[in-house]
Amino acid sequence: MSVYVVSAPSGAGKTTLNRRLIENYSDVMMSISHTTRPPRPGEVNGNHYHFITEDQFKSMADNDEFIEWAKVHGNLYGTSFRELNRILEIEKKPLLEIDVQGWGWANGRLEDAESIFILPPSLKSLWDRLEKRGSDTLQIRWTRLQNAYEEIKQSENYQYFIVNDDLESAYDALKSIVVDGKPNMEESEKGKELCKKLNEEFETADWILELREKLE
Ligand code: ADP
Ligand code: 5GP
Numbered sequence: 001m002s003v004y005v006v007s008a009p010s011g012a013g014k015t016t017l018n019r020r021l022i023e024n025y026s027d028v029m030m031s032i033s034h035t036t037r038p039p040r041p042g043e044v045n046g047n048h049y050h051f052i053t054e055d056q057f058k059s060m061a062d063n064d065e066f067i068e069w070a071k072v073h074g075n076l077y078g079t080s081f082r083e084l085n086r087i088l089e090i091e092k093k094p095l096l097e098i099d100v101q102g103w104g105w106a107n108g109r110l111e112d113a114e115s116i117f118i119l120p121p122s123l124k125s126l127w128d129r130l131e132k133r134g135s136d137t138l139q140i141r142w143t144r145l146q147n148a149y150e151e152i153k154q155s156e157n158y159q160y161f162i163v164n165d166d167l168e169s170a171y172d173a174l175k176s177i178v179v180d181g182k183p184n185m186e187e188s189e190k191g192k193e194l195c196k197k198l199n200e201e202f203e204t205a206d207w208i209l210e211l212r213e214k215l216e
Contacts, residue, residue: 001088003110004028004178005096005103007155008118009148011130013164017118017174018095025179029092031083034060037075068098068105073147077102093178100151107157116177117158119191121165123148123201123208142215149202152195159183161191 008014022028034050036057045051052060057076061069069078079096087094098106103115120126126148130141155161160183164170177183202208 001091001093001112003084003088003094003096003113005098005106005110005113005115006118006174007098007100007103007116007151007158008164009120009126009151010144011126011133011148012118012120013129013167013170014097014118016167017162017164017171018097020171021174021178022095025175027092028095028178029087029090031079031087031094031096033077033079033083033098034066035075035077037077067109068102070099070101070105072099072101073143079106095178100154103157104154114160114177115158116160116162116174117155117191118162118164118170118174119152119194119198120148121163121194123198123205125165127207139215142211145202145208145211149199152198155195160188161195162188163191163194 006014006018018030022030032046032048032050034052034057036052036054037049039045039048039051043049054076057078060066060080061078065080065082066078067081067084069076077099079098079102084094096106106113107115120129123145127141127145130136130144136144160177162170162173173184173187
């Protein structure tokens with residue numbers, strides 16, 4: 001049984017796409033990570049994450065209970081062997097929502113993994129989505145944009161790329177990989193090409209230069 005790893009810069013739409021997939025296909029199941037991040041309003045322990053203390057996390061890491069773990073935006077996140085085995089034992093397809101560093105560790109440790117990187121059509125659209133979502137201050141959005149640039153630069157070891165421009169098409173692309181096992185490699189190649197353009201946008205776009213002057 002394959003394990004599906006989905007990564008994306010914050011705001012690219014992975015939560016929207018993954019939630020829809022697991023709602024529609026009961027044989028796909030989200031792997032619940034452990035984190036030291038405090039729960040956000042509405043988040044339930046054991047449902048969105050296993051919320052644990054830093055000491056508990058360190059003890060799990062020392063006992064080699066994680067397939068991978070990483071520090072993301074100042075908090076620790078990890079996928080446990082126990083969680084992955086729980087899903088595999090009931091013969092469901094595990095969906096792992098992990099960051100790029102995490103995949104760097106898990107790649108090679110997971111025997112049968114398919115890796116998917118979700119991209120926004122442009123950094124400007126990513127920026128607008130983060131603003132519209134309304135959950136972050138300007139400074140945090142700026143940090144997320146810088147992280148997006150770093151993540152996109154490190155995305156070459158993913159197998160499939162999905163551009164989340166039109167939500168329906170992006171959802172179909174995700175479904176074709178996880179549910180149908182028939183990825184559209186031509187579209188995926190276009191996504192890979194887009195990575196270069198997004199990096200150029202970060203380095204040269206006027207709106208980013210203006211933000212940098214204002215916020216740094
Ligand atoms: P992530 O989990 O990658 O941080 P979210 O799924 O929270 O991203 O999406 C970020 C915001 O962008 C949300 O407000 C979501 O409704 C919106 N969004 C997601 N996909 C699209 C899309 N294709 N077009 C426009 N807005 C989108
Ligand atoms: P959030 O705090 O917004 O839920 O998640 C922040 C980031 O942590 C996202 O990029 C998400 O993919 C990543 N993340 C969530 N769980 C894990 C995990 O188990 N391992 C790793 N490496 N990253 C994770």
